[in-house]
Amino acid sequence: MFTPGQRDRTRARLLAHAEADDSITGFAYTGSHATGTGDRWSDTDVVLAVRGDVAEAVGRWTAWIHDEFDARHHWDLDVGGTGVIRVFLLPGWVELDLTFAPEPEFGARGPAWQTHFGTPHEQPPFPPPDRNTLIGYAWHHALHARICLERGRSWQAAHWINALRDQLIALACLRLGLPTAYSKGAHLLPDEVTTPLESTLIRSLTEPELRRALTATITATAAELDLSDPQLAVRLSPMLTELT
Template structure:
């Protein structure tokens, strides 16, 4: 297992290389190190702005080769988010490096994550209201598909959708209370009265009665959070969602 000292040395080496690379217009530390919550298990999260006139794909390719050659990476995968490409590397000792690359015009915090600029200039943070609207849409979408999956006898798929609703409710609560919303990073700081309803939506088995129960609980949890986040919209969605949760009540 990697040590904290090794993690610090690897991060310093990556940032030093970024300063020397004329194609990198800005670098920032993100994740737990930027939040001041780094612990024994934290990985390395860095975000780079690629200077105008340089292709992100070319820069990423060169950096990928460097991480394999000089840092001994054993595997990686990519994640695309708009104009941003994230490449996650696994190093010996289970050290993970997550590097984000974006055009310099998009060198900015994404979502509600912390963004500690090392050099360069970040563009203005975008308002977060759209994040809540998107989560709300995903939540009712997942509730609808959970019901459809139950009716079709697709138990695993139903569990997948219900679990997604729980995730979105927790994220909405985190946004509302000013906590990190991505990947449940702020969920453990939520008050018990917020998480109690979400806990009731945990799926305890792959049989129809339990899936129905968990779906109804997820609906209650979502509407409860929605009343706090957008009371007017909660009124609009309450009836159709309650109808959806009540379809095909069954006696086992």
């Protein structure tokens, strides 16, 4: 695994390369590095303001990163919009997330932003997830977990049970004003939310165990529904109970 020094040297070389590139008019850190909350394991999140052809800049920077850092792989994170988020894996498991933004889209969408050069433009904040959609995914995943159990598809049932737990965690984080994406706020949830979730973990792929885990997950989901949307819980909780 990488050392903090290795990661910091990578950041310094990225900044120097951006300063020397006439097509890059802005450079900012996002994520934990921008807020001073990063730790030994934090990755590197950078936003570049691109003047001109974004695709050309992405191709040129990708070639340079592979040559300069011996990158082992890269892929694009699809988040919509006209910019590109390209994620690189460097030796030592250094992760580099580079956002190439057209100049008008260079700016903070949340509190995690630190400009090194360039002029940020005001951007709309990232919207929180829609509560109704999270609830919809929850009952959808519960239903499909039960159907997979009836079909004898243990691995697929396990997938849906775990996915249901993810929606439950997101709902609780949304209700309490915590980060919702990738369970980033899960460690901040109170014990009364997380302790019941321990029983939702699947210990084996036997049918009795999967049914036990599904029942525990649905029970926890119904409890969260009572807090997140009590009126909807009156309609959905009895139907969820039918799946246990």
